[in-house]
Amino acid sequence: MSLSLDDIGRIAHLARIDITAAEAERIREQLNGILRLIEQMQAVETAGVEPMSHPLGGSQRLREDVVTEPDDRDANMRNAPAQENGLFLVPRVIE
């Protein structure tokens, strides 16, 4: 599998990363190199093998549905790049 420049543009859009035409060419070459490396695992027979998503086969733990964290709006808003009246500001999405 070899990625085309169109593929790179599509992946970059899905990943929400702006890339220039010059970057796309360089990234295409690098990603194709990495994909060739990845392809090595395709030759392994894995029929009937259970996928391993957690090294110890853990499952999500549940806890009591009670509030444990204090309201810390000021501290949580401290790093916001744009804010007003304790709300995060983003560009208008609905006209």
Next chain:
Amino acid sequence: MFDQSVAELGRLLRARQISACELAQLFLDRIGRCRELNAFLDVRPDVTLAQARRADQRLAAGEGGPLTGVPVAHKDIFVTRDFASTAGSRMLEGYMSPFDATVVQRLAEAGMVTLGKLNCDEFAMGSSNENSAYGSVLNPWDRSAVPGGSSGGSAAAVAARLVPAATATDTGGSIREPAAFSGVTGIKPTYGRASRWGMIAFASSLDQAGIMTRSAEDAALVFNAMLGFDPKDSTSVEREPEDYTRDLEIDLRGLRIGIPKEFFGAGLEPDVEKAVREALDVYARLGARLKEISLPNARLGIPVYYVIAPAECSSNLSRFDGVRYGHRAKRYADLTDMMKKTRAEGFGAEPKRRILIGTYVLSHGYYDAYYLKAQKVRRLIADEFRRAFAECDVIAGPVTTSVAFDFGQRAADPVAMYLSDLYTIPGSLAGIPGMSIPCGFGARNRPVGLQLMANYFEEARLLGVAHRYQQATDWHLRVPPGFE
């Protein structure tokens, strides 16, 4: 004083032969004199000295433990309330967390005094520490060599005696590889033993916190305070607290050490092989039984890792969108454009590469062929380790194929760089504990590490096996020239 172990510093502090404030100031002065290494990203003497004063109060009241007043520094992947947390990225420049990571909090509760935050590869992605937005860390043994990554700042700081212990994280080898390249002791525990709460996530099924020190004994002391169940981390393992120093005097007679033949094949440089073989001879002299084993699927670790880690990173790093924290682009047309420009400006080349690979392997039509396939091969690798531990107690071999390479040597070729973690990735995929201890010097007098791996939850034995070697040798006591 800079060369004293964590254990000895703790004794001196409890005996009131030095105060925590005096000790902190000594290390802060040394950090100031060694700025050219670029190991520290944030140092705030007022915060450090305030912590040291509290430690002194505890010591004066007779409430000090083995770590009270002992300095520590944290890899910048752990969030901290009182120091900036950047993960080595422009994306998080100046970010101040509202809370401390659990690991940071536990070491603070044990009385350790934080000297600052340590440089690392951006979002812990890298094998050389050339990917930090704040510049490369230099290797104290040879400033033209990389210190290893991604915990390069932690390794360099411990090697240069800027701090006796430093936190680090390992996703595919990011504790063991820099420990080997920089000549220090580094250990990652079993996945789930260290809380991941407050660690800026890269690949959630692999990331694990560990420690860099100058000896296994010191690492065991810090683990006693650092590890344990954390209800805030859904991947944390519920087990009783342990004393990680309990096996330091382990009897090596009859201990079965498995030597994977695949770790000594093509690509392993002769100087590294020689040092590792000599280390194995030391174990044989101490009474251990060396036994050749085979891990035929270990070679698949790198392809599997470069599917799973990027897939998980593309998901974890999607939170960096310029809305709630971190960098935001100055000019944009709409919301989507804001995110695209923010992420293009905020992320460096390596996170971008991994996000793009991860996005691709998870995209419609490719999930089964890549991600699911990789998870299946991952199980085969883990099963291989389980079988190996039925016939041996620990596994030993090289950490890296070569000693530390020069800056720029592998930077232009991501695949060549990825191969740096050939021997460390299999253990990460399996989730077993692993460590690197200094075992000699190779080309251009650069350090060589011996890798030791143990079965799940056998950190205490692993530390004991390492400690016995360090009692019989003095490689871990060597100091980089100019840092004596």
